[in-house]
Amino acid sequence: MLKEAFIELKNRLGRIPYLVDFIRNHSIDPTVIIGKLNTYYAFLHKMKENVPVLNDYEQRVLTMFSRELLDGKRKHELILVKSLLNTTEITKQAYIHELDDNDCLIDTKIFNSIERVMDLSFFSQTDKKKYGDNPIITISSDEQYTFNPTVRNSLMRNEYFQYLVNDLVEAGLERSRKYKPDSLLTINEKYTRKDACKLLNWDNDESSTMYGYKPKHQTCPIFVTYHKDDVESSVDYGDAFISPDVFKWYTRSNRTLKSKEVQKIIQAEAKGIDIHLFIKKDDDEGSDFYYIGEVVPNQQTVEEDTMRDKKNKEIPVVHMNMILEKPVEHDLYRYITSSNE
Structure with a gap:
């Protein structure tokens, strides 16, 4: 080609x-x-x-x-x-x-x-x-x-x-x-974890240890694969849009309400931490994620729960609703949420 x-x-x-x-x-x-x-x-x-x-x-x-x-x-x-x-x-x-x-x-x-x-x-x-x-x-x-x-x-x-x-x-x-020159990131455009480290002005490229999210330098990028493959879905994460302006998000497993990183995210507004949400439809998108925009946790929805790991063992996890600064555009919302089947 x-x-x-x-x-x-x-x-x-x-x-x-x-x-x-x-x-x-x-x-x-x-x-x-x-x-x-x-x-x-x-x-x-x-x-x-x-x-x-x-x-x-x-x-x-x-x-x-x-x-x-x-x-x-x-x-x-x-x-x-x-x-x-x-x-x-x-x-x-x-x-x-x-x-x-x-x-x-x-x-x-x-x-x-x-x-x-x-x-x-x-x-x-x-x-x-x-x-x-x-x-x-x-x-x-x-x-x-x-x-x-x-x-x-x-x-x-x-x-x-x-x-x-x-x-x-x-x-x-x-x-x-x-891309908007007067913004760190442009909504609906695609970025990698490495891009997020650079454009959120981190001192170093920490993409190799970022995994799903990482609070650092008064920012916290969150990366979500919406339709997970069989390996990922064997650990029961329920990340999902509730509506174009509300996203239900799960922390890593083995996290409780007392976990330091969880507390940073829950108290993001009070602590002046900017949370940035990135989503890709599935792994066919490679390493690029759509930038959805800034989000804030809805305090009333923060909840410690349990989930089952690959061995069917119950482990703690925290989930909460993230309120989007701007609703996701209709076409992108339909594209991400639509099933691949």
Whole structure:
């Protein structure tokens, strides 16, 4: 499918298409290509195109930009990279003006998150290694952002590397139009657990240990698979919409009303913790969940109960009704709740 889309677009344009071309010509979403091969450079090699050579580190930087920025879910980093493609360094104040001009949400937590993404400290060791280990963009003591010397030299020395980075940034900015720049997350759009860690401004990617939910940094993302497979459903969770604006939610098993994490969620409003609900219809959706919006627990519905585990043993669990800030849109509500049978 990717090969056919590539050939069709190449014939239409009369040249090798690049990431932004797929978007502007309403072809396939370029993130699909990146999901398969990490970079468009690798894809062009797969298509046996004769293109200039990138060294190993340039490919690693391109992998980071492709996997972490191309989706456009937060345009802040894209704006920073674009600014640094046009100038050697940019002051934090000038960057703030750029973000302001693009109607982007700005606060200290977001800046901290952007800097941790661009110096790679947000990522797991595995990802860091994949992305070249070294900070890609750093901020100096006098608050100047700049590419690290190796990246800067590559951009000056290798025009093709610069072209690919620029193409990726333009494609990312095109994709970012579907997301609200003045919100951390956009209702009805899809996100992974890793996206939630990043976009809720967590210090690190904790997606590997998030499981169904995790209260941290005054936020608590909740991830629900609505129609569970046989393994999951063997533990009797009853997560379900009661109506488009009320969702009945169960904690992890072996939790009681006294559990610390449960208390944090019950007292979320009083403690200033923002709870964000993400739902996918079933596991066929992969690792992406629809963002349903912010929710608050209805105190009157909080109840400790029991459920049966895989060995049919009764174990404690807490459930409560979550009130949605905004009702789920009709079409998405019908899609998620409808049976697969």
